[in-house]
Amino acid sequence: MSVKIRKTVLKNGLTVVECHYPNFSSVYFDLAFRGGPFYEDRATQGLSHLTEHLISKKIRTEFLGCGWVKNYIEDEFLAYTSADRVNFEFSVHKKDTLNGIKLVEAVFESVTGKNDKKFFEKEREIIAEEVLEEKSDQFFNGLKKIIYGLDQFHFNVLGHRDKIEKFSQKEQADFARKFFCPNNAVLTLAGNIKMSRSMINQLESSPMGKEIISAPFKLKDFKKTGKLFIFDRQCKQNQFLRSRIIKQKTPADNIKWSFFVRDILSLYLFYRLKNRFSTYSFNVDLNFYGRFLLFYIESSFQPHKNLDFFKLLKKEIGSFKKLFTASDLNKIKNNKIKNLEMDAEYPQQFANMIAWYALNYGANNIITIEDQIEIIKKITLKDIGLLFDELFGNNNFITILAGKITEEEKRKIKTMFKAE
Secondary structure (H helix, E strand, O other), X not given: OOOEEEEEEOOOOOEEEEEEOOOOOEEEEEEEEEOOHHHOOOOOOOHHHHHHHHHHHHHHHHHOOEOEOOOHHHHHOEEEEOOOEEEEEEEEEHHHHHHHHHHHHHHHHHHXXXXXXXXXXXXXXXXXXXXXXXXXXXXXXXXXXXXXXXXXXXXXXXXXXXXXXXXXXXXXXXXXXXXXXXXXXXXXXXXXXXXXXXXXXXXXXXXXXXXXXXXXXXXXXXXXXXEEXXXXXXXXXXXXXXXXXXXXXXXXXXXXXXXXXXXXXXXXXXXXXXXXXXXXXXXXXXXXXXXXXXXXXXXXXXXXXXXXHHHXXXXXXXXXXHHOOHHHXXXXXXXXXXXXXXXXXXXXXXXXXXXXXXXXXXXXXXXXXXXXXXXXXXXXXXXXXXXXXXXXXXXXXXXXXXXXXXXXXXXXXXXXXXXX
């Protein structure tokens, strides 16, 4: 399915991307801002999520609220904060497209308008309670900061309770005006849509921010990798993590790395290990932070199996290039292309993808599903080999083993690590 794309950058800096699905009765709106932990620092940690909450609550009560007879758009309205962006999403009937534009304008107006003190304090308290209820592995989160030397890699999206409770209205308002402005956002519309001049005029009425937000760090800011960390912990499961940072130069790099890791390497290693080693969990994946990728292998297993796991993982990684064939690649490429062709039929997924590329690479470097298919078609066995060599060719990994580990195991594991 071919989806026509139209890109426009408005006078106030807002990037608008129209994805045309002419036979649909609905229009899907995805308003995405650069934000979240990736763009925060110690002074602002958690403000993206708090601001998202304040905006969302105002939209639901002041724009969509109409007594006990609910506006149907309210059921479709979704707001959330992730590692590197803040999203406001909803769907409207094509006849209500103008109302959808007004809702987008209301998001921007919520930023510039003043919040009632009691309203602000109530939402701040709700977020603080969410932090208490949220369960995560604080041990590994803390290690990320120590290992990579960057706060952003251990920041929780929700923020820190002590910090949240002390945020003032002025701090939140200043942050919101800096981050939640048109020139720091991408509006993607997918469906039966055609922007009129009046719609554009309405969107251009929101004032431009003072600056375009960029990532607060560069590749050189990361601590040197190639290190092994072993931690003694009294627990029922030992935990293993191996990760490294990968810098992407172009959107095509992103597609290639994602295809190699998620569609090939993760499945290969899982299949090779599952019948040879019993684990509680095993996962190979990527986390996306703007133009950075965080590749990782993580697993948990019984404490007495430390050496067996290290040996088997090393063996299976080492055998990949010998065992992975052109026939395997063609089968995986065909499956991937079929999945992408089906994805094109879902406007929400399509819009989310478009917004991510526009935020991180600019409106002129958007990758569509058709572009992805063409990139994947051209990937050769040699390309896979080059990606493999770049990933594993030098020991640029951070490796962590935590749990019950004997001194003899530590000695042998350190020897194996040095030999890689």
